[in-house]
Amino acid sequence: MKTTYKTDSRELKKIMIDRGISTIVQLSAVTGVNRNTLSNILNGESQPSAEVMRKLVAALEIPPEQAGRIFFNPNLRIA
Template sequence: MYVDKNLLLSKMSLRGYNISSLAEATGINRDTISNVLNGKTAPSYPVMNAIFYELKLTPQEAIDIFFSSNLRNTKVKT
């Protein structure tokens, strides 16, 4: 799963978070957040959920960050 790193970093910055402070606020390991941002690890549902609520994302913002580009590149078989 691809995460829109730039959009997520932008939302973090707008809310006053860096990787360490977001990790502390969500209870997610700092390395996990770093790995998600760097594309090394796909975020699990609990990680996405924690980030969604902590950053006060709208549903559309969450889709744009966590799903949008992945879905655009997926072909539907008919």
């Protein structure tokens, strides 16, 4: 059985707010990631690439263990 992962966008948004970043435009400016890409990730429409994950983790100062929970959250809704 293949495991499918889904980014915990709710947790990612909480971290953004904690870091004083309230918009996708601001997040794009600090990460260098395209706004459309970030929008798709935050809306649960796509998974980030390894490079985008790295940029988000660095810009938002997410500890490795927490990053693992955010980006590799098992998607239990897929049957």
